[in-house]
Amino acid sequence: MNDWYTENHQPDVHFSIQVKKHLYSEKTPYQQIDFYESETFGKFFTLDGLMMATEKDEFIYHEMIVHPSFAVNPQIKRVLVVGGGDGGTCRELLRYPFVESVDLVEIDERVVHLCQKYLPQTASCLANNPKVHLCFEDGLDFVQKASTASYDLIIVDSTDPIGPGEGLFTYAFYESCKRLLTEEGILINQHESPYYADDATEMKRAHSKLKKTFPIAKVYQFHMPTYPSGHWLFGFASKRLDPIKDLKAKFWEELQLPTRYYNTKLHIGAFMLPTYVKDELENA
Amino acid sequence: MNDWYTENHQPDVHFSIQVKKHLYSEKTPYQQIDFYESETFGKFFTLDGLMMATEKDEFIYHEMIVHPSFAVNPQIKRVLVVGGGDGGTCRELLRYPFVESVDLVEIDERVVHLCQKYLPQTASCLANNPKVHLCFEDGLDFVQKASTASYDLIIVDSTDPIGPGEGLFTYAFYESCKRLLTEEGILINQHESPYYADDATEMKRAHSKLKKTFPIAKVYQFHMPTYPSGHWLFGFASKRLDPIKDLKAKFWEELQLPTRYYNTKLHIGAFMLPTYVKDELENA
The missing domain is CATH 3.40.50.150 (Vaccinia Virus protein VP39)
Structure with missing residues (x-):
């Protein structure tokens, strides 16, 4: 089963990416860090659930x-x-x-x-x-x-x-x-x-x-x-x-x-x- | 219960808008037409499930x-x-x-x-x-x-x-x-x-x-x-x-x-x- 990463661009506007693999997750003293892999964007990472960078763009x-x-x-x-x-x-x-x-x-x-x-x-x-x-x-x-x-x-x-x-x-x-x-x-x-x-x-x-x-x-x-x-x-x-x-x-x-x-x-x-x-x- | 309008920007990339009201839906000989109302975008309409125009933008x-x-x-x-x-x-x-x-x-x-x-x-x-x-x-x-x-x-x-x-x-x-x-x-x-x-x-x-x-x-x-x-x-x-x-x-x-x-x-x-x-x- 594949999972989805969803970011709330607004409370009523969501952007979702199907995740092939949730590579890593860690809560540091500063923030939540996650790495994912997806088909369209390649690998990408988020801080506190917000998109930071994808391999694609x-x-x-x-x-x-x-x-x-x-x-x-x-x-x-x-x-x-x-x-x-x-x-x-x-x-x-x-x-x-x-x-x-x-x-x-x-x-x-x-x-x-x-x-x-x-x-x-x-x-x-x-x-x-x-x-x-x-x-x-x-x-x-x-x-x-x-x-x-x-x-x-x-x-x-x-x-x-x-x-x-x-x-x-x-x-x-x-x-x-x-x-x-x-x-x-x-x-x-x-x-x-x-x-x-x-x-x-x-x-x-x-x-x-x-x-x-x-x-x-x-x-x-x-x-x-x-x-x-x-x-x-x-x-x-x-x-x-x-x-x-x-x-x-x-x-x-x-x-x-x-x-x-x-x-x-x-x-x-x-x-x-x-x-x-x-x-x-x-x-x- | 509110519903969501979701457009597949790619098979693995979805864009979703929470719908306050699905105003109207009709299948014509050419296409499926839908009108919705949302908080962020106001009223908007789609053809065959693809976003055409929103009041906001x-x-x-x-x-x-x-x-x-x-x-x-x-x-x-x-x-x-x-x-x-x-x-x-x-x-x-x-x-x-x-x-x-x-x-x-x-x-x-x-x-x-x-x-x-x-x-x-x-x-x-x-x-x-x-x-x-x-x-x-x-x-x-x-x-x-x-x-x-x-x-x-x-x-x-x-x-x-x-x-x-x-x-x-x-x-x-x-x-x-x-x-x-x-x-x-x-x-x-x-x-x-x-x-x-x-x-x-x-x-x-x-x-x-x-x-x-x-x-x-x-x-x-x-x-x-x-x-x-x-x-x-x-x-x-x-x-x-x-x-x-x-x-x-x-x-x-x-x-x-x-x-x-x-x-x-x-x-x-x-x-x-x-x-x-x-x-x-x-x-x-």
Whole structure:
């Protein structure tokens, strides 16, 4: 008998995947972690019952959280990833040979170790790479304690602002990130979705705080079919660089990195938002 | 007891909506028609168990199927809609005062009459409007019989290429549309989705035929959360007009039509496709 994994995108809207095998389940001090295998999506994992990454489409999320910044600032050498314990973001970062170090601050050590075992497609890069420094600590604590403005890029690859990800959606966190970024540094953050009312509320909260903290705060969209509504957003914030005006398309294209979702035209298109999303963000 | 409407996006991927009321159900000679009411999506209707339109997000589909053409060709006066019995496409067309006539060719008269009763948000425009001519006939038959090149815009607002919509994805249909279009005419068609394998196969089939039929055949994307994967496409085909090079953004903006999804920047962005989608279309 096959089982089903069901996520409540809303109390009255359910998304279900038939499970060939429930590979692993563990309750850590921070959250419930589950790994599954399915026909359509391959292996996937969930935190507290929410979809994090599937083998089929994690490339969309991880390409879109990493590559736009590199097409805007070709000088990115030092990167901080907050969250991102599945390793997918790190994998994409390490494709740039000029990246010198990636500090990955993940609150839950078990996410990293279990993804290395069950989801090597994203997590294999986290083992034995001298550029990668794993730090198992709360992201808010880490950025508040860190002292020097030395990151060219900070990526907040977090869960929703409920549970362990909550501190990563606060003024205190964004202010610390700003302090830790170089003058041409960029902050990318998980920015929720405009479609369902509760996600849209979090989208507006995040944007309201980011635009009060950073001179430049934009939002870009992508298609993420395994997340609620499939319409997902990342924030792009910086002190100086504009994601469109400062786009260095030629530089990025000459790197000749093969990608499956991201390209420099899509980069531009991703910032062109539907009217209702623009309006909600402007009024946030 | 509340019931659930479940659509199989794939055999092993289900999307379910809790139903407050199953408003109506009828089997016509063409298909099974059902109307439901739900908390999150309001009223919605399905054909053969597939989601067609919900009160919450039909504006996305209907704005995107109509407005891009008007921003490219400001001379659109005569329009043919094939399918589109729910009236949403017609409603958006009628917002342009210079549109003189809309011929709506819908195979199933019951769709129109039931939508007028259960989904007036889209279908109320179909009653008693001297510009709207309803014709209950097979779309392929209609275009093959029609003789003069007189449409400025043909919109194929169809179901998937299985069942009654099948003929609307054939060379014979596209050739007839080309014949019926003015020199600056535009064909917009439902173009399926790149994400799940079966939808992607139909996407490629449609594109392959369109690009062999029309000198210009482009594809644009939008976020449609209640369709499988939420990543949906329309085709833009024409003899002469390019959707980007010939965009008349200023003209369209000066019309000052309030829209919730479409805007002229998003127009440009919608044609900027993910790399994997571009590749599949180029190889189609």
